[in-house]
Amino acid sequence: MRHPDLAAMRDVTEEDPTEVEAGQFNLNFVKLDGNVGCMVNGAGLAMATMDMIKLAGGEPANFLDVGGSANAQTVEAGFRIIMKDPNVKAILINIFGGIVRCDRVAAGVIEAFNKLGNINIPIIVRLQGTNAVEAKKLIDESGLKVQSAILLSEAADLVKQAVA
Template sequence: MQLITAQTGPEGKLVSKVLVAQDVYYPGESETKEYYMSVLLDRAKGRNIIVYSTEGGMDIEHVAEHTPELIYKEEIDPLIGLRPFQASRIAYNLGLSGVAMKEMSKFVTALYRAYEETDSAMFEINPVLKTSDNQILAVDAKVNLDDNGLFRHKDYAAMRDESEEDPMEVEASKSNLNFVKLDGNVGCMVNGAGLAMATMDIIKIAGGEPANFLDVGGTANAQTVKAAFNLILQDPNVKAILINIFGGIVRCDRVAQGVIDAYQELGNIRVPIIVRLQGTNAVEAKKLIDDSGLQVYSAILLKEAADLVTKVLEEQA
């Protein structure tokens, strides 16, 4: 079936697998209790932090907004790691005692070890369940692996399920493109995440909506740009494309050649293209595009690029 939930969005998600799990809410249910627990990095302090609450099984943002006093935090010194007294303090703050407290302390210790050994960016267990016979179980979990650590965990990379990912984002990763699909009408191709964010702002100011975040990176060449171009054009909602390249490491003429190659290969491209190339070899890049005979709009300033976006959108309205 096509499952539609708040997480999938209105387009839904095709169900391809079903997980059958053990029922842990067995007799004595009145004695069970759900908790929230996560481990993540506090970038401001440079320390790992365990966030936990007695209010498990619900959205932690809702708890933070309405009952922030029920959220606890335990900072972990990365040079020392989680100390036994910290695990015990977490169990105590959750209101546990006796066997349940000992089991929770062991659970917290194992959770933190798993977070560190897997090079994860986040472990979120919601809910952590105390059963009626004082077992502590992870009933549901969300784990984000740090891509930068995957070279140490090739077995994890092999478990990747591309059917659960956006096909366009999968294709982008194969070309080493940083790509996130959005719901707008203006495709953008940029080098550098900061410039990409600024470009998306410019598109909004111009009256459009970004159709994607796409950073071709600092080592982009004609082949990379061609792959990015093909990716953007797969989106039927795209009404215009803004290419905004500041040539520092990347050479503007390579980007221009990639645009020309893609344009010629694809033939009749249905959407107008606005190109802004500044920096290394920008003059050569402009000449390449001007001599190519392509139907593209050329801009020097970011404001000019924004005005051209407005113009082409109004012409299509």
């Protein structure tokens, strides 16, 4: 923090506990009132993803930016945080692999899904960018109840079906 004297005045009891927890994993999280959980890398892509969810007939349940360091731990933390919301009917993971490789994110999704078990809501994963083809193959061959998409329009259709 640039101003430690100001940081010392922070009172986390005045903050949303879920947002505080997300911060411990370096996740940027804002709780919203919708039914589709979002896990995205980059604020701009997160905003576009939330717009796409609305166009598909859903409502974003959160803003969750995993940044450029998405790995199994951050994906698992993201899942745990999103699933605390009982209103979430589906989770959309939309990652553009520039800094972070898509296959690394896919492996994180699979590892987190296996660790958490019993995820009873649809998970839609759209990975585009570095190693996207390998990532889609990992997801598709994982045997998990996870749907993968390449195109944003395809992800939107899957979200629409999930919340219908």
